[in-house]
Amino acid sequence: MPISKARKVELVLSDLGRRYLGADPLAPDSTALARITAETEDPFKVLIGTILSQRTRDEMTEVASRQLFARYSTPRALARADVRDVQRRIKPVGFYRQKARKLREVSRVLLDRHGGKVPSTYEELIELPQVGPKTANCVLVYGYGLQALPIDTHCHRIPNRLGLIRTKTPEETEKALARIVPREYWVNVNEWFVRFGKEVCKPIGPRCGECGFTSFCAYYRERGKG
Numbered sequence: 001m002p003i004s005k006a007r008k009v010e011l012v013l014s015d016l017g018r019r020y021l022g023a024d025p026l027a028p029d030s031t032a033l034a035r036i037t038a039e040t041e042d043p044f045k046v047l048i049g050t051i052l053s054q055r056t057r058d059e060m061t062e063v064a065s066r067q068l069f070a071r072y073s074t075p076r077a078l079a080r081a082d083v084r085d086v087q088r089r090i091k092p093v094g095f096y097r098q099k100a101r102k103l104r105e106v107s108r109v110l111l112d113r114h115g116g117k118v119p120s121t122y123e124e125l126i127e128l129p130q131v132g133p134k135t136a137n138c139v140l141v142y143g144y145g146l147q148a149l150p151i152d153t154h155c156h157r158i159p160n161r162l163g164l165i166r167t168k169t170p171e172e173t174e175k176a177l178a179r180i181v182p183r184e185y186w187v188n189v190n191e192w193f194v195r196f197g198k199e200v201c202k203p204i205g206p207r208c209g210e211c212g213f214t215s216f217c218a219y220y221r222e223r224g225k226g
Contacts, residue, residue: 006180010026013026016192017032036185037188043143044074044075047125047131048106049061049065050135051130052064052068052093052099054135056094061092061093064089067089067090071085075108075111075116075118078104120140120144133174134150134151137151138190141187151174153203155197156173157201158196159177161217161219162216162218163219206219
């Protein structure tokens, strides 16, 4: 008997919850649901770090962020920075010259329009230079602990591979997941899919033998067995 989409979503959330929370958040009387929160950090660092991460591998983003924040850790400091020094510090990331100018620009906008504070609403965030839906949602989740759905390459790839959704763009994926994933889990969906995507459901050479979703995974059914 075919598994319904709702049941597939439940199985995915239960499995990922057990993997990364240590307990099934969907189990009756489970205390795991109370632990579904994001580990937050300085919203400014989340904003800048996410801009740096655009079209860049995570390892390079971490190096560049560490070097940048060692000198410029506030909007005021970065707004006044020498762009050549910013370029030097963020050189590990892609398009570092363009990003250096944009980072200084967004810092100045934060000072001019928001008193140096990173906004906590999607509508205000999306108006900032170099901020798209993913960056805005990352700030909401990891900067403020609010329910949102940041969609990166893992969050787009995995639900489509599993057959939970059929979308072509991150924007479509965000809307599709919002319809099928209960809101109380949104704050953890990005983290869970990112970790699962790095450890198991890799872009190339996914480790299907370590996955608990092969009974209904569209990718495994169509290609994995071959």
